[in-house]
Amino acid sequence: MARDPFPTRSLSDREFHEGVVTVSHSVRAEYRWDAGEAIGRYLDGLRAGRIMGRECRECGRVLVPPRMFCEQCFRPTDRWVEVPGTGTVNTYSVCYVTWDLRRLTVPELPAVIDLRSGGIMHKLGDVEPGDVHIGMSVEAVWKPAEDRQGSILDIAYWKPV
Amino acid sequence: MGRRVAVVGAGMTRFVRRSLETGKELAWEAARCALDAAELTVDDIDAVCIGTAPDAFDGVHMKGEYLADGAGGWNKPVIRSYVGGGTGVFCAVQGWYHVASGMFDRVLVVAEEKMSSTMPHPQGAFLTIFDHITERPLEPNLLWIFALEMNRYMTTYGIEKADIARVAVKNKRNAAGHPAAQLGQADITVEDVLASEVLAWPVQRLDVSPVSDGAVAVVMAAEDVANRTCDKPVWVEGVGWNLDTAYWTNRDLAYPAYVERAARMAYEMAGITEPRREIDIVEPYDPFDYKELHHLEGLQLFGKGKAPEAARDGVLDRDGDLPSCPSGGLLGVGNPIAAAGLMKVAELFWQLRGEAGARQVPGTPHRGLAQAWGDLMQVGTVIVLGR
Amino acid sequence: MFDKPAHPDAVRLWPGSIPISHRYTAGLAGERFFRALAERGVFLASRCARCSVVSCPPAAFCERCLDAVDEELEVGPSGTLASFTVVRIGFDGEPLPAPVVVGLIRLTGADTCLVHRVAGDPATLQVGMDVEAVLRAPAARTGSLDDVEHFRLSRGSSSPEPPPRSRGSSSPEPPPR
Numbered sequence: 214m215a216r217d218p219f220p221t222r223s224l225s226d227r228e229f230h231e232g233v234v235t236v237s238h239s240v241r242a243e244y245r246w247d248a249g250e251a252i253g254r255y256l257d258g259l260r261a262g263r264i265m266g267r268e269c270r271e272c273g274r275v276l277v278p279p280r281m282f283c284e285q286c287f288r289p290t291d292r293w294v295e296v297p298g299t300g301t302v303n304t305y306s307v308c309y310v311t312w313d314l315r316r317l318t319v320p321e322l323p324a325v326i327d328l329r330s331g332g333i334m335h336k337l338g339d340v341e342p343g344d345v346h347i348g349m350s351v352e353a354v355w356k357p358a359e360d361r362q363g364s365i366l367d368i369a370y371w372k373p374v
Numbered sequence: 375m376g377r378r379v380a381v382v383g384a385g386m387t388r389f390v391r392r393s394l395e396t397g398k399e400l401a402w403e404a405a406r407c408a409l410d411a412a413e414l415t416v417d418d419i420d421a422v423c424i425g426t427a428p429d430a431f432d433g434v435h436m437k438g439e440y441l442a443d444g445a446g447g448w449n450k451p452v453i454r455s456y457v458g459g460g461t462g463v464f465c466a467v468q469g470w471y472h473v474a475s476g477m478f479d480r481v482l483v484v485a486e487e488k489m490s491s492t493m494p495h496p497q498g499a500f501l502t503i504f505d506h507i508t509e510r511p512l513e514p515n516l517l518w519i520f521a522l523e524m525n526r527y528m529t530t531y532g533i534e535k536a537d538i539a540r541v542a543v544k545n546k547r548n549a550a551g552h553p554a555a556q557l558g559q560a561d562i563t564v565e566d567v568l569a570s571e572v573l574a575w576p577v578q579r580l581d582v583s584p585v586s587d588g589a590v591a592v593v594m595a596a597e598d599v600a601n602r603t604c605d606k607p608v609w610v611e612g613v614g615w616n617l618d619t620a621y622w623t624n625r626d627l628a629y630p631a632y633v634e635r636a637a638r639m640a641y642e643m644a645g646i647t648e649p650r651r652e653i654d655i656v657e658p659y660d661p662f663d664y665k666e667l668h669h670l671e672g673l674q675l676f677g678k679g680k681a682p683e684a685a686r687d688g689v690l691d692r693d694g695d696l697p698s699c700p701s702g703g704l705l706g707v708g709n710p711i712a713a714a715g716l717m718k719v720a721e722l723f724w725q726l727r728g729e730a731g732a733r734q735v736p737g738t739p740h741r742g743l744a745q746a747w748g749d750l751m752q753v754g755t756v757i758v759l760g761r
Numbered sequence: 762m763f764d765k766p767a768h769p770d771a772v773r774l775w776p777g778s779i780p781i782s783h784r785y786t787a788g789l790a791g792e793r794f795f796r797a798l799a800e801r802g803v804f805l806a807s808r809c810a811r812c813s814v815v816s817c818p819p820a821a822f823c824e825r826c827l828d829a830v831d832e833e834l835e836v837g838p839s840g841t842l843a844s845f846t847v848v849r850i851g852f853d854g855e856p857l858p859a860p861v862v863v864g865l866i867r868l869t870g871a872d873t874c875l876v877h878r879v880a881g882d883p884a885t886l887q888v889g890m891d892v893e894a895v896l897r898a899p900a901a902r903t904g905s906l907d908d909v910e911h912f913r914l915s916r917g918s919s920s921p922e923p924p925p926r927s928r929g930s931s932s933p934e935p936p937p938r
Contacts, residue, residue: 306521331624433783443824
């Protein structure tokens with residue numbers, strides 16, 4: 214560029230933590246979110262061991278996670294449809310780190326699993342990372358009924374069929 | 375579409391991992407630099423457009439208002455926009471319509487981010503981008519989204535990791551010529567990238583842009599003002615922006631349709647019918663190396679799955695047929711989220727005026743495109759500049 | 762458009778939080794201000810050469826003209842009480858064990874105000890009174906706004922002259938004791 218940039222004062226990690234004046238603060242942001250009608254039913258369905266979607270008759274999609282409106286057709290969705298607990302791996306990753314970049318002892322297998330008309334995010338299990346491939350058929354492994362609470366974790370993971 | 379608008383000045387801070395400067399002081403440094411470059415004072419500015427991404431990074435609520443007095447906003451009409459990583463180009467679009475509308479003759483656009491404030495890591499702020507009920511219980515990690523998209527893209531088109539790594543190498547080497555860069559490295563190789571730590575396969579450490587603090591500012595002016603006061607105005611020829619669904623798992627991850635739609639909007643406005651032929655320089659958003667390729671395809675510059683070949687064949691190099699990220703991009707210069715996008719706009723300003731120094735692309739480039747992307751991977755923002 | 766919910770009492774609430782922490786640098790100007798406060802027990806201010814505005818806490822730049830501000834001076838430790846409020850309710854709406862007075866203080870020599878605690882019986886306070894800073898002992902100061910324990914009425918401080926009443930104007934009622 215024609216001119217040099219501003220002499221921005223870069224700090225080393227040590228200077229940042231020990232050398233300069235700083236103030237630390239944690240935000241206390243606590244919430245109780247209303248699940249809404251669609252997700253409320255979705256969670257009820259998960260507790261019952263079922264995956265519930267909403268169908269839009271206009272585009273024909275069965276939406277999971279369900280919503281009371283179709284964002285593509287911009288109209289209310291029409292009816293509840295149960296979706297089978299089987300799907301295909303749309304994509305996956307082998308993750309070796311936590312969110313703050315600490316190393317995991319056992320890698321996780323996050324994935325997008327395609328259901329009727331699109332996928333949901335979840336995790337794969339009972340499979341070696343090297344044996345996973347895009348397009349693989351998988352099925353939901355449900356927690357026992359007495360352990361299900363109405364949560365996406367009522368499905369423990371997805372495993373190859 | 376309204377009055378013609380030009381960029382008449384640009385400035386930036388260095389991009390660093392941690393600055394002593396507060397966010398407000400970073401905004402001021404960039405604003406001062408841009409005003410000096412345009413030989414203007416803050417009194418010459420009619421309105422201010424601020425771009426800054428989540429308040430959570432700097433940790434200051436109502437961050438736009440907080441930054442405003444560093445950004446020249448005192449006692450002026452000020453607007454702050456935020457579309458995640460797309461913000462840096464989006465606030466330039468805002469600057470454009472402020473002037474094109476006829477309401478303001480000279481607008482200062484300032485983009486800033488101070489990510490170093492977030493403890494222990496800015497990822498903590500990103501985590502809440504996942505749905506609080508249907509996704510967060512899985513304890514996801516932002517890297518997952520990128521890794522999942524990268525894998526889908528690679529597998530769909532049979533792309534080799536080495537071709538993607540070439541983009542990281544290109545950008546970090548390009549950034550060695552950028553005086554403000556955080557990670558410029560003239561001697562980095564593809565082997566270095568492929569040997570770097572695997573974080574969330576296929577994402578490795580050197581595929582990822584850094585956490586950064588920094589700010590950028592540009593001055594935009596109406597046609598008559600620009601012609602009167604600027605030796606080489608750089609004209610805004612097209613703008614576009616588009617938002618896709620937040621239900622990201624229901625979308626086709628192999629192709630960024632929202633980037634295509636934003637690009638088409640900008641091309642139509644600019645009268646561009648053959649973008650590959652009519653654009654001389656491109657600055658696509660590159661928070662990860664694969665994203666540059668992904669975006670080049672969305673921008674209609676290469677066919678689906680075809681951008682990696684261009685990387686392999688040197689087409690995207692600074693002296694190639696379509697220089698891509700001659701600045702060094704996010705991978706090389708740094709990624710203070712909103713400022714990174716506006717850095718690309720500033721880069722085009724310098725390149726098209728022949729002022730990019732060691733980074734100058736050869737020949738006489740006439741037209742450039744800058745693109746940014748963000749939110750839950752769903753926004754495309756595009757600007758076309760020309761001389 | 763939508764069916765009425767069949768069980769309106771079964772609203773499902775999902776508790777959660779956004780866990781986030783920050784470490785803020787004081788910045789170019791703040792670094793100098795807090796070091797001076799901790800090490801020398803003085804209040805630094807900045808003065809813009811063009812606009813003549815004296816800011817305390819100091820700023821690295823002037824927001825009016827956007828010039829860099831280089832002139833540094835000391836202000837205070839006395840000042841005037843530009844405004845104050847008596848806070849009786851805490852952050853979560855709980856009653857505080859004792860009321861806390863928060864004041865807007867213009868240090869002598871500065872054009873701008875800063876916010877801090879004011880000690881003493883709220884009944885003795887009036888806008889316009891002279892106040893002075895009470896600093897913690899040097900060994901206890903860390904480079905923080907808390908290095909100032911509070912402000913208090915200056916020794917020998919008395920009620921300021923009441924403002925002249927123009928026709929039709931009225932002063933706000935003092936808060937109930």
